[in-house]
Amino acid sequence: MRAITAWFWLLISLICERHSLGVRITGGIILFFIIFISTTAIPKVRRRFHNTFEYIHRYVGWTCLIILIIHVVFLQLDKFDSFSTKVLFNIPVLILLAVVIIVFLTWICVRKVLVQYDQPSDDLTIITFPRALYPYGSTTRISLDGHEWHAFVIALTDSYTDQHSIFVAAVGDWIKDLAADYRSNKLPQHVWVRQIKGLGFMYSIHAYRKVLIVCTGSGIAPALPYIKDPLPTTHTHLLWIAKKHEQNYGEYVWKLVQKTHPHYTLHDTTVNGRPGPQLVENVFWRTSSETVFVVSNEKFTNEVVNALWRKDIPSFGALFDS
């Protein structure tokens, strides 16, 4: 809503106020680029042309920022009569400065770090990074070449060794290549990481007292922090749907779930077949939970969340918007 308001604000200013040609041209380009980026973000377009969307979002976004800088310079020149601190420190300049800092901070804080790899099964690679100082459920972004970035949840932190690990399931081309490169010993020893971490949607479980966490496959990764170090204020029950849990996710994860977390239900699809939302509902009532958090693929997430909401059971899943 704020973005739409800002868009119209700029449009009305360009039409109704007296501006130099430079301000009008740069303002017009910004308005056009914003419409262009927004159009490529429409879910149907974004899904169909996912990589194109990512490039447009990144490069047109940066171009927009450069044009915004030129736009603000033209605005200042319009008003310029003598050099004073007012020229340097007024609202448009300060807002621009804040925008530039916010955008570049994530890139300034990119580091190349030494990592260790482990592969408990062909379907899962565990990557371990230095430093453990990250809050529950943080997400991290990594890149092997500094160009293509992928986001993962920090699944485990170990304050003794000062390390944190992510789980990378073999879903999608990039990750399948990564798993294959591990087996042929081709992975780089150092990878790029963004030091600034975001928080995933699972962080919202803090708002509830009794939560049912439903994971399929490697969706266990975002749940692990809450299992390893349970929250004092939130009781969680885990429903983990996967193929041969112990075999595919390794001894460490298996023991962590079994020994550290007494409240879990395992559903092995090789034995019991693929479940529907009814299984989730049954476990929800059995465990007297207040709400359900689902970490799965888009199809299962939507199926479960929609089925539960229809029965007035509060349930949440991630938005698949990138």
Ligand SMILES: Cc1cc2nc3c(=O)[nH]c(=O)nc-3n(C[C@H](O)[C@H](O)[C@H](O)COP(=O)(O)OP(=O)(O)OC[C@H]3O[C@@H](n4cnc5c(N)ncnc54)[C@H](O)[C@@H]3O)c2cc1C
């Ligand atoms: C917030 C969030 C964070 C994530 N973090 C990570 C991460 O850090 N690392 C990572 O690797 N992935 C992560 N993921 C990805 C996600 O968990 C996996 O892609 C997903 O769970 C695995 O897909 P899958 O269930 O199809 O996998 P599969 O391994 O194909 O399936 C896992 C199990 O679920 C069953 N299953 C799958 N679909 C259905 C269905 N429609 N109905 C019934 N059963 C089904 C399968 O039979 C299987 O037993 C994250 C996802 C979200 C939403």
